[in-house]
Amino acid sequence: MEGSANERLDFGKMGYGCKHYRRRCRIRAPCCNEIFSCRHCHNEATSMLKNPFDRHELVRQDVKQVVCSVCDTEQPVAQVCTNCGVRMGEYFCDICKFFDDDMGKLQFHCDDCGICRVGGRENYFHCKKCGSCYSIGLRDNHLCVENSMRHHCPICYEYLFDSLKDTAVMKCGHTMHCECYQEMIKRDKYCCPICFKSVIDMSRTWKRIDEEIEATVMPEDYRYRKVWILCNDCNDTTEVYFHVIGQKCGHCRSYNTRAIAPPVLPQ
Structure with missing residues (x-):
């Protein structure tokens, strides 16, 4: 591949990926040895398997091998392809084995959460008791619930802690997806589905x-x-x-x- 070093690094940026992420690599899932665009693609595929004993989720930190989408070379996890020299993700986290070309998300790794978050480190703080990152607007302005994000949304039942969707923190301290919260209010349901406390001024x-x-x-x-x-x-x-x-x-x-x-x- 000809061109300057920066041109090689940026070649194909935002041109590869899946519905979840723009990235220039795929991952080999260590749990089933199959190749997927990302862990969400893996989890969606395995959740549809007929045999319930075959269903499983990928542990992001366990990924050891990636395949460059530009030159199709399989190699150990790294930001730059060892063969063609492209940057497989403009954002790269060696802890989460996470690649993303869309820097507009303002990704950052939270050591306390143990995973990468989006939205900009300066806009979030980690609440030790709740066990998750919250918007700085909630600092000293929310009711703490231990491990409040480490459960499934009470409406759609998707696991909240590492969900790609925005999360709402209610007055009672419990959490659910923002879109699920809005749908609940639209249907004139004003109580937390978990503790039944009022979630708005009544x-x-x-x-x-x-x-x-x-x-x-x-x-x-x-x-x-x-x-x-x-x-x-x-x-x-x-x-x-x-x-x-x-x-x-x-x-x-x-x-x-x-x-x-x-x-x-x-x-």
């Missing part, structure tokens, strides 16, 4: 329910019945008058409550 809704209850008189047989409730928002238990529209927490004034005993007449 004060206007509580005021509207107050007005509905005041305008709706209960039948004589139920007017003085009481019920024990548990508040999902503050975890307080209260004995309140039963109403068919809803029961209001006596502590935080929320209607995000559930009965823990059937309504009874006062003694």
Whole structure:
């Protein structure tokens, strides 16, 4: 390949790759010895195997061999092809064995997470208790939940910690995909699917329910019945008058409550 050293390094940049990454190499999966464009391509392919015992995911750090997409030479993991001299990824992480030509993602490796992130190191911090990188806007401004990202999205069930999709951190500290969160709100679901706490300010809704209850008189047989409730928002238990529209927490004034005993007449 003729040209200057920089021209050789940049040859084919953004011209190769898959739907997940622009890169000038493919990887040999050490788990099944097959070649794939990236680990996501591998995981998608193996998840479709008929035999469930054959399904598996690739551990990124275990990759030892890559194949240059320009000259088709297989070689040990490195940023520059030993044969044709192209840079197989403008961004390269030797820890994650990760290549990417699209530098607009502002990739960086987080030692605490143990994986590469996108969005620019200066825009994120690692929360030790939550066990993941969060936007700097959440520093000292979120409720910590231990290992909050190391679980599956409660809506679509994709693993969140290394998902390619953006993640939302709710008021309660639990996490889910941003697009799943928006879809949940669009469907008028305002409680965390994990802990059932309200995820937005519901004060206007509580005021509207107050007005509905005041305008709706209960039948004589139920007017003085009481019920024990548990508040999902503050975890307080209260004995309140039963109403068919809803029961209001006596502590935080929320209607995000559930009965823990059937309504009874006062003694």
